[in-house]
Amino acid sequence: xxxxxxxxxxxxxxxxxxxxxxxxxxxxxxxxxxxxxxxxxxxxxxxxxxxxxxxxxxxxxxxxxxxxxxxxxxxxxxxxxxxxxxxxxxxxxxxxxxxxxxxxxxxxxxxxxxxxxxxxxxxxxxxxxxxxxxxxxxxxxxxxxxxxxxxxxxxxxxxxxxxxxxxxxxxxxxxxxxxxxxxxxxxxxxxxxxxxxxxxxxxxxxxxxxxxxxxxxxxxxxxxxxxxxxxxxxxxxxxxxxxxxxxxxxxxxxxxxxxxxxxxxxxxxxxxxxxxxxxxxxxxxxxxxxxxxxxxxxxxxxxxxxxxxxxxxxxxxxxxxxxxxxxxxxxxxxxxxxxxxxxxxxxxxxxxxxxxxxxxxxxxxxxxxxxxxxxxxxxxxxxxxxxx
Numbered sequence: 216x217x218x219x220x221x222x223x224x225x226x227x228x229x230x231x232x233x234x235x236x237x238x239x240x241x242x243x244x245x246x247x248x249x250x251x252x253x254x255x256x257x258x259x260x261x262x263x264x265x266x267x268x269x270x271x272x273x274x275x276x277x278x279x280x281x282x283x284x285x286x287x288x289x290x291x292x293x294x295x296x297x298x299x300x301x302x303x304x305x306x307x308x309x310x311x312x313x314x315x316x317x318x319x320x321x322x323x324x325x326x327x328x329x330x331x332x333x334x335x336x337x338x339x340x341x342x343x344x345x346x347x348x349x350x351x352x353x354x355x356x357x358x359x360x361x362x363x364x365x366x367x368x369x370x371x372x373x374x375x376x377x378x379x380x381x382x383x384x385x386x387x388x389x390x391x392x393x394x395x396x397x398x399x400x401x402x403x404x405x406x407x408x409x410x411x412x413x414x415x416x417x418x419x420x421x422x423x424x425x426x427x428x429x430x431x432x433x434x435x436x437x438x439x440x441x442x443x444x445x446x447x448x449x450x451x452x453x454x455x456x457x458x459x460x461x462x463x464x465x466x467x468x469x470x471x472x473x474x475x476x477x478x479x480x481x482x483x484x485x486x487x488x489x490x491x492x493x494x495x496x497x498x499x500x501x502x503x504x505x506x507x508x509x510x511x512x513x514x515x516x517x518x519x520x521x522x523x524x525x526x527x528x529x530x531x532x533x534x535x536x537x538x539x540x541x542x543x544x545x546x547x548x549x550x551x552x553x554x555x556x557x558x559x560x561x562x563x564x565x566x567x568x569x570x571x572x573x574x575x576x577x578x579x580x581x582x583x584x585x586x587x588x589x590x591x592x593x594x595x596x597x598x599x600x601x602x603x
Contacts (some may be wrong), residue, residue: 216240218587219252223262223572227562228269228543236267238568241587246564260592262572265581266539269547269562270305270569271528273521274554275370275407275437275460275497278309278337279318279326282503284377285513290317293326294501294521296333296600302498302522305569305585306336306551306559310370310407312502313377315343320351320358327364333600335585336559336567340407341365344372346381348389355389359396359404366554367405368393370437373419375411376511383422390429403555408436410445417448420457431457435553437497438462440480442473449480453489458553460495463527464519466504478530481545482537491541495550498523529578 218238225231225246237245237252276299282291299307309327311318323339330337341358342348348368350358358365368389372378381389390406397404410416417436424431431452437460439449449459461477470476475483477496484494499519506515524546531537551560558566572582583591590598 217252217255217257218260218584218589219250219257220260220262220267220570220572222264223267224264224575225267225562226539226543228540228547230540236562236570238584238587241568243562243564243566243568246562260572260582265575266573266578267562268543268571268573269560270571270583270585271303271524271546272306272550272556272560273304273498273500273524273546274308274495274550275462275499276307276309276521277312277499277501277519278307278330279322280501281312281314281318282505282516283314283317284503284505285516289503289516290314291501291503291518295603296330296335296598297596297603298500299330299335299521300583300585300590300598301580301596302520303525303571303580303583304521305583306556307338307521308366308554309337309339311343312370313344315345315349320349324351324362324364329601334588334590334598336569338364338366338556340367340369342368342371344370344377344379344409346371346379346385346389355392356396356399359393359402360400366402366556367397367407369407370409371406372409372411374413374416375409378411381419383419383426386419386423387427387429390423390433391427394429394433401555403553404433405435405554406433408434410436410438410441412442414444416445417452431455434458435460435495440475440477441469443475446475446480446483450484450487450489453484453493458493458495459484460497462499463496463523464499464502464504466517468506468515469504476530477527478535481531482535485537485541491544492549492552494545495553496524496527496545525578525580532578
């Protein structure tokens with residue numbers, strides 16, 4: 216089916232101005248000032264002067280649920296399709312997290328395949344917090360080479376009381392296996408690292424870089440604004456050429472305890488002269504947001520939301536006065552390039568037709584198109600998940 220988006224102000228995420236966008240099946244096939252389809256049947260989507268932007272990429276989502284730090288009843292539920300699409304997200308990368316026993320890679324992959332069947336794009340990291348990594352095939356390298364939807368390894372926990380406390384040697388082997396698997400499969404082979412509250416959280420990475428030839432860009436550490444010392448480490452890490460990811464889901468207590476919101480963290484990075492291309496944001500969606508006392512006992516539990524990514528973009532734009540191009544890049548073009556997600560993250564000829572229409576005053580969602588499928592039109596959900 217041919218679709219034509221008219222009267223929109225296009226951010227690719229770079230500003231393109233007023234353009235028409237032609238979609239055929241699942242691809243963007245043309246972007247011009249004026250596209251005429253006289254004599255052809257097509258679906259017209261009138262953007263009415265609103266912003267037309269790439270679909271958001273949420274690169275850290277517990278799609279089959281997470282948590283469990285407070286026992287079985289605290290295992291969070293798996294995500295539903297409209298939890299994702301109503302957040303303006305059209306691409307997700309699934310992770311397991313703390314629990315790699317009752318939630319398995321087979322479970323994660325099945326959910327990833329289901330989300331793809333329901334209309335969005337989904338990928339996965341192989342593994343969980345634990346080292347040695349629990350994979351599908353028994354090998355990180357084999358998982359990356361043989362399983363199309365696996366793009367890297369993670370989330371591997373370091374500097375956290377829930378971590379396996381991997382040694383430098385173990386992390387070098389893990390990173391090497393991931394890198395080789397990525398090279399042989401044409402993927403990024405990124406290692407997604409979970410940072411906890413411990414002091415000097417990146418020391419193991421710096422030790423690894425000194426003792427191996429693995430580049431700093433092979434890693435994507437996340438939760439990097441969870442306290443003031445990690446935030447300072449994030450700035451220094453980026454100055455060394457590394458990528459940093461900030462988590463958009465948070466709680467009032469986390470902020471009171473010293474976490475910097477993702478929007479303020481991005482603002483600080485920009486103020487410190489860090490290139491925007493090194494920064495991403497992700498939701499930790501469906502993951503548990505646990506609070507622990509000084510002895511490591513669970514004292515509170517919330518759940519991450521994919522909707523927090525767009526809320527962060529709004530906060531960056533309205534509160535932090537970051538230009539819209541950069542607000543969008545951290546959740547579109549940047550994760551697509553870092554993770555080598557082919558044809559994702561930009562409104563560009565030949566790219567996948569993942570498109571949002573956002574209100575030009577509030578940035579609220581009007582329309583969501585994923586792989587050419589109209590998931591939401593004029594705020595009305597058109598496609599729901601199988602069991603919704």
